[in-house]
Amino acid sequence: MLAAVPLAFGQVLELPPRPATAPTGSALAASLAAASLEERERVLVAEMLAGNVPNFLRQLCKVSVGNASSSAVVFVTPDYLAVGSDEDYLLTPLTPGSAQRVADRLDCSLPTRKLVDAIYESADLRLEPEPIPPSPAMTTLPCFSNHNALVRAQRLRHLQAQPLGRLVAGHKKDVVLTPALETKPGRVAIYGWHRAPGQPIQPLYSGHAASWVDYSHGIRLIRQSMLLDGQPARLNQVLTNPITANLLSDEGPFREPRYAAAPLATRESTTPDSSPAPKPPATGAAAAPAVLRFTETNQFGERLAWFHPKPGVRIHVNAPPAGQFVAGRTVLLIHYALPNGNTIEQTLGRKTAPGEDWHFNIQHIGAQTRLLRRLLPERTVVLSCLENDLKSWPAWRKQNRDDLIPGLLDSVTNLLAGHELEIVLSGHSGGGSLIFGFLNAVDQIPRQVVRIAFLDANYAYGQSPGHLEKLSRWLGSDPHHYLCVLAYNDAVALLDGKPFVSASGGTWGRSHAMLQDLAGHFAFNSQTNDAFAFHTALDGRIQFILRENPERRILHTVQVERNGFIHSILAGTPKAGEGYRYFGPPAYTEWIAD
Numbered sequence: 001m002l003a004a005v006p007l008a009f010g011q012v013l014e015l016p017p018r019p020a021t022a023p024t025g026s027a028l029a030a031s032l033a034a035a036s037l038e039e040r041e042r043v044l045v046a047e048m049l050a051g052n053v054p055n056f057l058r059q060l061c062k063v064s065v066g067n068a069s070s071s072a073v074v075f076v077t078p079d080y081l082a083v084g085s086d087e088d089y090l091l092t093p094l095t096p097g098s099a100q101r102v103a104d105r106l107d108c109s110l111p112t113r114k115l116v117d118a119i120y121e122s123a124d125l126r127l128e129p130e131p132i133p134p135s136p137a138m139t140t141l142p143c144f145s146n147h148n149a150l151v152r153a154q155r156l157r158h159l160q161a162q163p164l165g166r167l168v169a170g171h172k173k174d175v176v177l178t179p180a181l182e183t184k185p186g187r188v189a190i191y192g193w194h195r196a197p198g199q200p201i202q203p204l205y206s207g208h209a210a211s212w213v214d215y216s217h218g219i220r221l222i223r224q225s226m227l228l229d230g231q232p233a234r235l236n237q238v239l240t241n242p243i244t245a246n247l248l249s250d251e252g253p254f255r256e257p258r259y260a261a262a263p264l265a266t267r268e269s270t271t272p273d274s275s276p277a278p279k280p281p282a283t284g285a286a287a288a289p290a291v292l293r294f295t296e297t298n299q300f301g302e303r304l305a306w307f308h309p310k311p312g313v314r315i316h317v318n319a320p321p322a323g324q325f326v327a328g329r330t331v332l333l334i335h336y337a338l339p340n341g342n343t344i345e346q347t348l349g350r351k352t353a354p355g356e357d358w359h360f361n362i363q364h365i366g367a368q369t370r371l372l373r374r375l376l377p378e379r380t381v382v383l384s385c386l387e388n389d390l391k392s393w394p395a396w397r398k399q400n401r402d403d404l405i406p407g408l409l410d411s412v413t414n415l416l417a418g419h420e421l422e423i424v425l426s427g428h429s430g431g432g433s434l435i436f437g438f439l440n441a442v443d444q445i446p447r448q449v450v451r452i453a454f455l456d457a458n459y460a461y462g463q464s465p466g467h468l469e470k471l472s473r474w475l476g477s478d479p480h481h482y483l484c485v486l487a488y489n490d491a492v493a494l495l496d497g498k499p500f501v502s503a504s505g506g507t508w509g510r511s512h513a514m515l516q517d518l519a520g521h522f523a524f525n526s527q528t529n530d531a532f533a534f535h536t537a538l539d540g541r542i543q544f545i546l547r548e549n550p551e552r553r554i555l556h557t558v559q560v561e562r563n564g565f566i567h568s569i570l571a572g573t574p575k576a577g578e579g580y581r582y583f584g585p586p587a588y589t590e591w592i593a594d
Contacts, residue, residue, distance in 0.1 A: 011060040011075040011223060013106050016051035018085065023052070025084025029145040037211065040141060041098045041262070047083050049105055054082055054089045056164035060223055063122045063167070065114070065247060072247045073227040074235065076111075076119055078167050080218030086164055091148050093217035096175055096188045096210050097262030097311075104261055104308045107295070108221040109177070109235050112257075113191045113204050114250040115222060116174045120194045123169040125162040127154050129193045129201055130171065131216070138214040147215040170194045172218025173202045177239075177257050179249075186210050188259075190217060210259070224306065225295050232297060236306065240345055242357065255343070260311045260389065294319060294415070299593050300370055309411035310404060312389040312396070316344045317382065317415060318366065320373055324380045331416055332379040332450075334424040334569065335409055336365055337431030339457075339557070340392045344385045350593045362557050363428070368565040370591035375566075375575050380419075384412045386434065393433040394460070402437040409438070424451040426568060428560050432457025440464045445474035451482040453568035454507075456559050458485060461510045462517075472521040475542060483542045484571040486559050486582075487511040489549035508546070515544050531583075540572035545582065563587055 023031070028047065032040045060075035081102065082089040094102070096110075103109055111119065120126065130150040137143045151171045162168070174192040181189055188210045193201040202216075224235045228244065236257050238244045245253035294303035294317075301321040308314055325331070338347050342359060349364035369383045386408065388396040413421065423446075425435045432454050439445065445452075452471070461467055475481050490506035493499070503509050515524070515535055522537040535544040545567075549555065567582040580587035 011062070011225075013053070013058045013060070013077070013108075013221070015049070015053055015058060015106070018051045018053065018055065022047070022050070023084070024088035025082065025090030025148070026088050026145070028083055029090050029141055029148075033141050033145075035141070037095070037139075037213070041094060044083055044092055044094065045098050045102055045262075048081070048092075048102055052083050054084060054086045054164070056086050057082060059165055061122075061167040063115075063118055065118045067247060070229055070244065070247055072229075072233075072238065072244075074115065074118075074248070075223035075226065076115075076167070077221045078165050080172050080220055090145065091151060091172065091218060093144055093172075093213045093215060094175075094219050095213045095262065096259040099175055099219045100259040100261040100308075102219070103221055103258075106221065107224050107306075109224055109257065110259070111174055111220050111222050112177050112239070112249045112251070115248055116176060116192045116200075116220070117194075117198065119167070119220065120169040120192070120198055122167060124166040125155075125158055125168045126194070126196060127151065127168060127171040129195060130154070131201075138216075139212070143215045173216045174220055175217055176204070177254065177259075178204060178206065179251050179254050180204075180206055181259075182255055185260075188212060192218075232295070234295070234304065234306070237345060240343070256314070256389065258308070258314075261308050262311070300591070305415060307411070309408055310400075312400075313408060314344065314387045314389075315408070315412060316348070316385045316387075317412060318348070318369060318385075319382045319415075320380060324373075325419065326380075329378065329380050330422055331382055331419045332376065332422050332424065333382045333384060333412065333416060334369070334426055335384045335386060335412070336565075337393055337425075337427035337434035337457075338385060338387045338391075339363075339427075339429030339431050340394075342387075342391065344387045347385055347387075348593070363560050363565070364586070364588060364592060365560075365565055366593055367588040367591040368563070371580070371588040372566060372569055375570065375578055379422075382416065384409075386431075393427075393430045393437070395430075397433055397437050402440040404441075405434060405438045406441050421448060422450040423448050424453065424569060425449055426451075426453040426455065426565070427457045428455040428565075429457055429556065430459070431455075433460045436460040436464065436467065439467055439470050442470075445470055447478060449474070450478075450480055451484070451569065453484045453486075453571075455486050455564050455568055456488065456490075456507045456556050458487070458507055458510045458514060459505070461514045468514075468517045468521075472518060475522070475538065479541070481541065482572050484568045485511055485514065485544045485546075486564055486568060487544075488547040488555040488559060490554075490556070492549055492552050493554050494552045495554060511544060511546055518542065536572075543571045545571075547583070559583070561586060 057077055061078050062073055063076055064073050080091050082091045084090050173190045176189050176191045178189045184206055187206045188208050189206040191204045226233050226235050239248055239254045239257040242253045294305050296303055303319045305317040346359035347363050348366035350360050352361045373381045390396050427435050487507040489508045490501050491503045491508045524535050524537045527534045531548055533546045562583045563580045566580055570576045
């Protein structure tokens with residue numbers, strides 16, 4: 001069942017007020033008529049994010065969609081994205097990269113094919129498509145302006161009965177999300193341009209390159225905050241969950257429901273409340289300001305933010321209730337670089353039913369963070385999870401420069417400006433590569449970094465010069481700096497009956513090399529039992545916990561799920577072992593999200 005429901009109070013695009021001196025839609029169309037695609041989109045995106053958007057587009061419309069077992073409510077823009085004023089606006093086709101950039105900055109998504117159909121069926125006003133004969137001019141701004149005039153003439157005929165701000169559809173093809181693009185990178189998917197009784201002129205099509213944009217395309221924004229069975233939810237999480245995806249998608253679940261976003265336009269300079277973007281604390285190269293807002297959840301009182309500071313990078317921030325951010329309480333910001341092959345949702349974890357994807361039930365970094373908040377009441381614990389579109393930080397670093405990494409981390413601190421910060425660099429598996437890339441990018445590890453934790457993740461140690469020097473200098477510079485290394489004997493582990501890492505290339509070999517190097521700077525004490533070797537220095541501030549592996553098992557992720565993340569944050573402190581045991585039964589089960 002699909003139905004339109006009244007407008008939701010408070011569901012608005014978080015944009016600055018439209019500047020009094022902002023150009024109108026027709027003025028922008030004239031000034032950009034001869035501009036290149038890159039310059040045109042740079043200016044248009046900057047104008048939108050600076051607030052040059054008609055007022056009628058800002059209040060979102062509710063659209064309900066349901067099936068026999070569940071229901072969802074999404075919040076959509078009443079028309080396609082436009083620049084200008086209510087009296088003089090230009091419906092603005094964009095490439096998917098620019099559209100995604102705008103969506104990211106406004107905490108929105110592009111629609112799926114199913115949502116386009118739902119919006120058309122729910123629309124207060126359905127306009128007839130106005131095709132223009134194909135020609136080389138169809139990708140130019142003058143053609144966009146001509147089509148805008150045709151649509152505007154239709155819209156004006158209905159203005160008295162259906163004023164601006166009512167939900168309108170049918171007059172553009174939508175740039176849409178589709179799982180099909182996961183095997184077709186660099187493409188754009190379009191769908192729609194409906195004619196009554198709801199038949200689209202344009203079936204789902206992904207044959208154009210992502211640089212293609214013509215007059216018929218429209219950008220409809222869908223708010224990430226939505227309702228699922230009456231409870232707050234995130235649209236991207238609903239789409240990636242195999243159980244709920246079919247509410248919003250008729251093509252099954254998504255791996256990552258988004259396009260690669262285009263680079264930030266150089267004129268973007270304002271946040272949604274018109275205040276200057278906060279300057280991030282320095283932990284390396286400066287990052288471009290990000291427009292970020294926390295969204296409340298219905299579990300554990302948490303607040304979440306999702307954003308994409310660089311093309312191909314996705315970051316999730318999980319914060320406690322606002323009441324925990326109090327004067328005098330330090331914020332402990334934990335950056336957790338994801339293991340190879342895992343998504344943020346899988347890494348955070350949730351309760352699973354038999355037959356569901358096992359990846360959601362192995363790390364439970366979300367639940368372990370919630371237990372950490374209980375164990376560290378004197379700190380406000382914030383978790384930042386970092387993912388990339390290659391699902392491998394070693395692979396991402398081969399395609400990108402290490403000096404981009406400090407900016408990725410700095411972008412998170414924009415959310416926390418004004419708070420005293422302590423920073424943890426943590427990672428599992430290939431996530432450790434991000435930490436070593438950070439070490440390569442900075443002259444010295446910032447004092448603000450209080451802990452570095454490798455959870456079977458130090459494969460890249462020693463691949464670049466300076467690792468030992470920077471780590472030893474940082475450890476010796478402050479009595480509040482900690483290093484924790486967890487690893488197991490992967491050199492003897494068997495996969496399909498065969499070894500899969502060399503004696504020196506796995507974390508067992510890298511940990512012993514790292515330990516030997518640090519022993520040249522610090523005096524270590526060593527203890528062993530049947531299962532573990534413990535090597536500590538600086539009164540426990542440096543800890544290597546290395547597990548033997550006589551059974552020759554693969555314990556790569558087991559180290560994490562058996563309270564490894566918790567221990568990596570508390571090792572060397574009086575809280576270590578309080579209410580949990582490393583490699584013991586999971587102590588965080590009551591904190592696992594539904």
